[in-house]
Each structure stands twice: as structure tokens, then as C-alpha cells.
Amino acid sequence: MRCPFCGSPDSRVTDSRPAEDENAIRRRRECLNCGKRFTTWEKTEVIPLTVVKKDGARVPFDSGKILSGVMKACYKRSVPVDLLRSRVNALEQEFNQSGENEISSARIGEKVMDMLKEIDQIAYVRFASVYREFKDAESFMDELRELLEKA
Numbered sequence: 001m002r003c004p005f006c007g008s009p010d011s012r013v014t015d016s017r018p019a020e021d022e023n024a025i026r027r028r029r030e031c032l033n034c035g036k037r038f039t040t041w042e043k044t045e046v047i048p049l050t051v052v053k054k055d056g057a058r059v060p061f062d063s064g065k066i067l068s069g070v071m072k073a074c075y076k077r078s079v080p081v082d083l084l085r086s087r088v089n090a091l092e093q094e095f096n097q098s099g100e101n102e103i104s105s106a107r108i109g110e111k112v113m114d115m116l117k118e119i120d121q122i123a124y125v126r127f128a129s130v131y132r133e134f135k136d137a138e139s140f141m142d143e144l145r146e147l148l149e150k151a
Ligand SMILES: [Zn+2]
Pocket: 003, 004, 005, 006, 007, 008, 031, 032, 033, 034, 035, 036
């Protein structure tokens, strides 16, 4: 951190304290060359989560897309939108806190399916049928059968 007055790279920290929003640290520094004081801010770098799609393409994570997907799956079901919104937010938080910068679309899909399975079975099957791109009616029926056996 160069001194803004003389350009010297040597300074010492005289004081550091968290800023009001607590996501930044404010440091008072004293230049060892000219003795002048200045303030620096240290911020946590927030790296936006990136989704890796099946073909390897990278797109920014978008919780709005997930929400609209699960809302479509819950069409005409008695699932409150607020519940879906809070569950999607919780998922996003979980992904962000994983410490990874990239997440595969497959993992997101699996997580969303787990979430829907708890909330509404019909919505789950709808989502799974779109997400897993069932090739034919038979694989879809297999999934349904498995679901019914577990229920
Ligand atoms: Zn200086």
C-alpha cells in the first residue's frame, strides 16, 4: 500500500477497526518515509457463484431462474410462493457458503429435486421429468414407481 503523499511503499498500521457494515476493515496507516497518515480499507472479495453447465459453458448463478423453475413445477399446486422463495434463498446461501466458486448445474438440479421432494411430490415429479430429460415414457414411469414405493 503506497503512501498517497510521497509514494513510499513502507507504512505501518496504527489502528484497525471494522467498518460500520462489518464487511470491511478500516486501517489507519502512517508512512515511514514522510510520516503522513492515511486510511486504507480492506474488503472481503465476493466472487459471484458460477454455474457449470453440462456442455461446460459457464453462466452466472441466478436464483431467479431456480425460483421460476420450481414455480413452474408447482403450477396449480397448493405451495405458497413465499415458501419456495425462502427455500431457494436457503439453497443459494448454502451454495455460497460452500466456499466453491463454481457449481455444476447437475448438483443444483439434485438439490432442487431434494427440496421439492419434501414440499410437494407432484411438483417434484414434474421438475424431475424436465430436469432429467426423460428419454421415454418408460424411464419416467420408473421414476414414478420408485417414488410411489417410497411414499
Ligand atoms: Zn509518505
